Amino acid sequence: AKKELPEHFKSYKHVWVFVELERGQVHPVSWELMGAGRGLADRLKVNLAAVVVGPEGQHTRNAALEAFCYGADLAYLVSDNVLSDYRNESYTKALTELVNTYKPEILLLGATTLGRDLAGSVATNLSTGLTADCTTLDVDADGSLAATRPTFGGSLLCTIYTLNYRPQMATVRPRVMPMPARVMRDAARIVVHPLGLVEDDIVTKVLSFLPDRDAETSTLAYADVVVAGGLGLGSPENFRLVRELAALLGAEYGCSRPLVQKGWVTSDRQIGQTGKTIRPKLYIAAGISGAIQHRVGVEGADLIVAVNTDKNAPIFDFAHLAIVSDAMQLLPALTAAFRARLLPDSRARIAV
Amino acid sequence: MHNIVCIKQVPDSAQIRVHPVTNTIMRQGVPTIINPYDLFALEAALGLRDRFGGEITVLTMGPPSAEESLRKALTYGADRAVQLTDRCFAGSDTLATTYALATAIRKIGKEYGPANLIFTGKQTIDGDTAQVGPGIAKRLGVGQLTYVAKVRSVDVANETIEAERRSEGGVQVLHTRLPCLITMLEATNQIRRGAMADALRAARAKIVKWSAQDAGVEDISKCGLKGSPTVVKRVFAPPARAERAALVESAEQPAQALIDAIFLNQPKLETDL
Ligand SMILES: Cc1cc2nc3c(=O)[nH]c(=O)nc-3n(C[C@H](O)[C@H](O)[C@H](O)COP(=O)(O)OP(=O)(O)OC[C@H]3O[C@@H](n4cnc5c(N)ncnc54)[C@H](O)[C@@H]3O)c2cc1C
Ligand SMILES: Cc1cc2nc3c(=O)[nH]c(=O)nc-3n(C[C@H](O)[C@H](O)[C@H](O)COP(=O)(O)OP(=O)(O)OC[C@H]3O[C@@H](n4cnc5c(N)ncnc54)[C@H](O)[C@@H]3O)c2cc1C
Numbered sequence: 001a002k003k004e005l006p007e008h009f010k011s012y013k014h015v016w017v018f019v020e021l022e023r024g025q026v027h028p029v030s031w032e033l034m035g036a037g038r039g040l041a042d043r044l045k046v047n048l049a050a051v052v053v054g055p056e057g058q059h060t061r062n063a064a065l066e067a068f069c070y071g072a073d074l075a076y077l078v079s080d081n082v083l084s085d086y087r088n089e090s091y092t093k094a095l096t097e098l099v100n101t102y103k104p105e106i107l108l109l110g111a112t113t114l115g116r117d118l119a120g121s122v123a124t125n126l127s128t129g130l131t132a133d134c135t136t137l138d139v140d141a142d143g144s145l146a147a148t149r150p151t152f153g154g155s156l157l158c159t160i161y162t163l164n165y166r167p168q169m170a171t172v173r174p175r176v177m178p179m180p181a182r183v184m185r186d187a188a189r190i191v192v193h194p195l196g197l198v199e200d201d202i203v204t205k206v207l208s209f210l211p212d213r214d215a216e217t218s219t220l221a222y223a224d225v226v227v228a229g230g231l232g233l234g235s236p237e238n239f240r241l242v243r244e245l246a247a248l249l250g251a252e253y254g255c256s257r258p259l260v261q262k263g264w265v266t267s268d269r270q271i272g273q274t275g276k277t278i279r280p281k282l283y284i285a286a287g288i289s290g291a292i293q294h295r296v297g298v299e300g301a302d303l304i305v306a307v308n309t310d311k312n313a314p315i316f317d318f319a320h321l322a323i324v325s326d327a328m329q330l331l332p333a334l335t336a337a338f339r340a341r342l343l344p345d346s347r348a349r350i351a352v
Numbered sequence: 353m354h355n356i357v358c359i360k361q362v363p364d365s366a367q368i369r370v371h372p373v374t375n376t377i378m379r380q381g382v383p384t385i386i387n388p389y390d391l392f393a394l395e396a397a398l399g400l401r402d403r404f405g406g407e408i409t410v411l412t413m414g415p416p417s418a419e420e421s422l423r424k425a426l427t428y429g430a431d432r433a434v435q436l437t438d439r440c441f442a443g444s445d446t447l448a449t450t451y452a453l454a455t456a457i458r459k460i461g462k463e464y465g466p467a468n469l470i471f472t473g474k475q476t477i478d479g480d481t482a483q484v485g486p487g488i489a490k491r492l493g494v495g496q497l498t499y500v501a502k503v504r505s506v507d508v509a510n511e512t513i514e515a516e517r518r519s520e521g522g523v524q525v526l527h528t529r530l531p532c533l534i535t536m537l538e539a540t541n542q543i544r545r546g547a548m549a550d551a552l553r554a555a556r557a558k559i560v561k562w563s564a565q566d567a568g569v570e571d572i573s574k575c576g577l578k579g580s581p582t583v584v585k586r587v588f589a590p591p592a593r594a595e596r597a598a599l600v601e602s603a604e605q606p607a608q609a610l611i612d613a614i615f616l617n618q619p620k621l622e623t624d625l
Contacts, residue, residue, distance in 0.1 A: 022520055086519065087526075088486075088496055113519050117498045120486030124450060129581030132481035151587060158587045165581040203495055204528040207514065211522040224624065249625055267538070274480065282614065282621055292590060303618050305610065306597065318590075321613050322597035325606055333607035341611055342625055 003142065003163040012166035015041040016076075016104040018095065019052045019067055020114055022086060023209075024059035028179065029110030031070045033172060035180030036137050037108055038071040043139045047073040049104070053094045055084035068187045070180055075187070076102065080195040085206040086114050092121040094195055099126060101193065104167045106145050108137070111171035123169050129162030130169040133273065135176055135296045145170065150273050155292040155314060175221050175277035178300065220269065225251035226280045226301075228271055229259070230294075232287020232308065232327055236264035241331035242286060248335055248342075254278070256288050272297035284334075286327040290315025307331070353406035353508060354464065355397045356457055357430065357471045358488070359390040361414050361421040362478045386421045389473025391428075391543040393536040396503055397471050398429050398544060404508055407431040409460055409467075413441055413452050419559050426554035427546040433557065434460060438564040443577035446479070450487030451574045456567040457492060469506075469513070470533045474499055485535035495532040501539050506530075 017037045020027040034050065041048035050067030054060035056079045064075040078094040095118065099107065107122075109115040111133050123130035131147040135157070138146040144161050145168040151158045162168040220226065227249065229242035239259070246253035254271040255264070271278055273293040279300035286307040288294060295318055298304060306319035307327050316322045323330065364383045397408045410425040412418050413436040422433035436456045444452065461467055470492070475482035482498075489496035499518040504525070506513045511530040516523050518537055546554075564575060573579060602609035615622045 020520075027520060085524070088498075092490075113499050113517075116482045117486060117496070120446070120483040121490050121496070123483070124447065124487040124490040127447065127581070129445065129447065129583075130481075130483055131582060132479075132483060146585075155589060156587055157590055159585050161583045161585050162581050163583055204497075204526055207525040207527050209519075209522050209524055210516075225621075274477075281618060281624070295590065303614065303621075304597075305614060316597045317592040319597040320617065321600055321610065323600045323606060323610055330606060330610075334610060337605075337607040337611050338625075 003144065005164055005166075009164075009166040012103045012105040014047045014049055014104050015044065015106045016049045016051050016108070016167070017072075018107065018109040018115070018118070019050050019063055020110050020112060021052065021054040021060060021063050022114060026063050026066065027110055027112060027114075027174070029112060029115075029172070029174040031182075032174065032177040032179050033108045033110060034067065034070040034072065036172065036177045037106075038180065040106060040137060040139055040145070041073075044105075044143055046105070049073065050075040051095065051098060052076070053078045053083055053091055055079060055081050064190055065187045068185045069182045072188075074189040074191060076191045076193060078193050078195050080197070082195060082197055082199055082202065085209070086117075087202060087204050087206065088117055088121055089202050089204060090195070090197055091118050092125065093197055094193075095122050096125045097196075098193055099167060102191070107167040107169045109169070109171050111173040115171055119169060119171050126165075126167070128165040128167060128169060129160075130171070131160045131162070132171050134170045134172050137170060137172070144168070150292045150296050155295075157292065173273075173277050175279050175300065176296070178279070220252045220254055220271070221276045221278055223252035223278065224280050225249050225282045226254055226271070226278050227251050227284045227286070228254040228256070228288060229286050229327070230256040230288030231258050232289075234287075234328070236262075238328060239264055241328065241335075245284070245331055245335045245338070248338055251280075251282075256291075256294055285315060285319070286331055288315055289313050290318065353400060353404045353468045353506075354409070354466065355400060355406070355469045355471060356409045356411055356460060356467045357390065357394045357397050357425070358453060358484070359394070359410055359412050359421055359425055360387045360473075360476050361385070361412065361418040362387045362476055384417070384421070386424055387473050387476045387478075389475060389477075389536060389538060391473075392539055392541055393471035393473050393534070394425060394428060394430065395541045395543045396500075396534070396536050397469070399541065400469070400503070400506060401429075404506065406468075407464070409434060409464060411453065411456060411460065412436065413444075413449060413456070422559050423554050423557070426557050427551045428543055429546055429550050432464065432560065434560045434562065436562050436564075436567055438575075440564050440572055440575045443580060444575065445580035445582040446481055446483040446487055447581055448575055448577075448579035449484055450491055451579060452564070452567070452569065453484070454488050454491035455569050456562060457488065459562070459566075459568045466531070468508070468511070468530045470494070470531065472533070472535045474535045474537050482535070485533055489533035492531075492533070495528045496535070497526055497528065497532060498535045499537050500534050501537045503534070
């Protein structure tokens with residue numbers, strides 16, 4: 001395929017990030033995307049705009065103001081009380097009309113339940129390309145968005161372009177991009193756009209919202225230390241060794257996908273492309289081979305420690321510290337050694 | 353009720369192997385399965401048929417070999433299977449896929465009665481985009497309920513539905529009008545074991561096969577590679593880190609050596625932990 005951008009798309013300029021606001025809170029993925037979007041906008045020498053859609057009032061307004069502290073040059077704001085809960089119809093209308101009116105060349109959204117629901121609809125309305133779950137966003141020499149994502153099965157990545165349609169749309173999962181530093185800045189231009197929809201126009205009604213109990217939302221994605229196990233552990237009983245080390249370190253525990261598929265561990269603990277992306281200071285992976293779908297979920301960790309019996313395991317290609325060892329022996333030894341190091345007097349205390 | 357369930361045949365990913373030398377995916381001989389999430393969608397439709405009667409049509413777009421997955425769906429109890437198969441669909445991205453599927457869904461409505469609900473899985477395990485459901489809904493101009501964990505109730509007479517949708521940090525309980533499209537989450541509704549009678553029927557059943565023209569596709573340029581705005585330009589192996597992992601070796605005290613190495617690399621951790 002060749003790039004032959006039709007004339008009417010040539011006026012599409014600037015990079016947009018959709019700021020996801022649910023029940024008054026901005027999803028952190030939006031600020032992560034602002035960081036990535038800033039990089040793209042600087043390379044293209046264009047503006048970075050935040051798109052804020054939500055109910056009237058302080059929360060929505062604050063989200064727009066806050067966007068400037070994460071690098072926005074301007075913000076588009078659609079606020080209407082019809083938008084107080086996320087619903088596909090109203091949000092799709094707001095975002096589609098903004099795009100058609102102000103014509104961005106790139107539009108980024110978080111790959112959350114909200115972002116994917118919205119992005120799929122908006123891209124279809126606009127008849128443009130949408131690349132899902134990207135792990136790297138870049139611009140080419142000719143200014144095209146190069147969106148890279150893992151391809152299924154193997155240990156491969158593919159780079160996808162939307163050459164001849166605008167905007168070029170992409171979603172990115174939470175924690176894949178680093179959180180940029182927040183820099184106190186005054187708001188610059190805020191463009192207010194009307195929604196043009198009343199409640200009676202919207203067919204779908206939100207009857208209620210049932211928030212998750214705390215227990216259901218593990219803080220895996222945001223943990224400083226994560227210990228995880230894979231198929232190399234051999235049995236669900238052995239997974240206890242992972243949990244014990246995690247508990248001692250005050251860490252979260254996680255696993256590779258096969259353990260979820262086998263029912264050894266619950267799905268909220270899966271790390272990787274179709275699970276959680278993590279960015280801890282320390283990641284310890286035991287008995288995990290390091291397939292690309294796992295790798296993309298952990299590459300943002302500061303220090304990756306891999307325990308594997310196979311010295312040629314792919315995980316050693318991206319781990320920082322490697323130990324060729326049987327996890328069943330090493331994990332308990334590591335737990336004991338950490339305990340001795342971190343709680344040197346614990347043995348004495350138990351003795352008393 | 354007439355409900356349509358969209359299913360995709362996918363490689364059984366657990367068994368895919370990468371060629372050790374060329375680094376390409378070896379697809380030959382890889383068994384295929386119905387995308388696992390689509391079975392939750394099918395079970396949801398079967399559950400509604402248990403309660404309200406009616407028919408279920410399963411639909412797939414795929415190469416001739418995808419017939420196998422339709423037959424499998426019939427063994428679970430689907431009433432009718434439609435396969436959209438034509439060379440012009442090859443290379444479709446999600447936008448082109450939803451054009452073809454939405455066109456076929458309209459045609460199914462004309463031939464066998466309009467659909468009350470259209471089901472898809474929440475995503476596939478190969479392309480994994482979760483974009484096809486919302487795309488079909490938009491093209492048909494019907495509402496969408498994505499990431500549905502549970503259909504609470506359907507009021508057939510008043511043409512409304514109530515369902516629980518997973519969202520960030522909780523569950524939205526939504527009420528909307530039929531027809532609409534639902535993308536099903538993995539849930540507790542494991543697919544039922546099909547009845548023997550269904551297995552016998554499935555083996556002999558005639559699969560309805562439509563070319564693009566049969567399905568009523570008017571604009572062939574919206575199909576396949578041509579109709580796909582996304583272009584896969586490069587497939588490559590991820591670069592190895594500049595330096596490979598440092599090997600921690602110690603015959604006597606590997607755990608101790610590893611902890612020393614961790615704190616040497618990240619001194620701050622020792623105080624944080
Ligand atoms: C669309 C798609 C999405 C996917 N998403 C994800 C995802 O989000 N997350 C994910 O993790 N995977 C995902 N996968 C699966 C991925 O491709 C791999 O199959 C999976 O990560 C492998 O899991 P594993 O490393 O635990 O098992 P294996 O690949 O079987 O590796 C086990 C490892 O343990 C080692 N080992 C064996 N015995 C021991 C021992 N006693 N001590 C120490 N080491 C030992 C072995 O040498 C081996 O390296 C996805 C796949 C597809 C197709
Ligand atoms: C590795 C890889 C990466 C890709 N990345 C992208 C991308 O970023 N953007 C893009 O536009 N395309 C992409 N594609 C192409 C995309 O996979 C195809 O368009 C495919 O036909 C449908 O998308 P999906 O598998 O992601 O389905 P999803 O949107 O994840 O599927 C959701 C549901 O839609 C239904 N469904 C999907 N396909 C069919 C079908 N053929 N017949 C019947 N029902 C179906 C099923 O019920 C399924 O559960 C990619 C393909 C691969 C192999």
